[in-house]
Amino acid sequence: MSHNGKSGVRHATDVMVPYAVSAKENAERYAHQAQSYLAPRARRAAVRAREGYVSQVAPRVERARAAAGPAGQEAAVRSQAALAALRGDVTPGDIRTAVKRRRRRERGGRKAKRLMLFGIVAGGAFAAWRWWNAQSGPEWLMEPAPAGATEAAEEGVLD
16 A cells, blocks of 8 residues: 555656646746846836935925924923923922923013014104104295394394
8 A cells, every 4th residue: 555655656746747847947937037027127117216206205305304303302302301300300390480481581572572663663653753843844934034123123222
């Protein structure tokens, strides 16, 4: 029985070997054809992708990095502050003091802006008033006093 099993395996091997060799040769040939067909197209696609990245994506990424710079810095500062608070390096009183100080500075800045705006408006109003006053009552519109009348009166008083 084992003799029949070995002979069956040998017979199957003898029958299948030519098919396996033929399949291997066909696979090698198809792989070579696929490589010769796809390799130049893949290179061209890679070049186009690289050019597209350089011309389209890279400038947008750089602009996004420049725009995100202040936000990134703010995020880093806030995360460091949060870590310090979690470690216990910063007390709630310190946080309240910092918040009060920031609000006081913001109020002072708003007051300074309001004062500056009021000064600009007041200065503009004063300049407009001066201009209008000069236009409505200029000296050249006034009639001069008669010269002879004052001179005669002055001569009579002196004698």
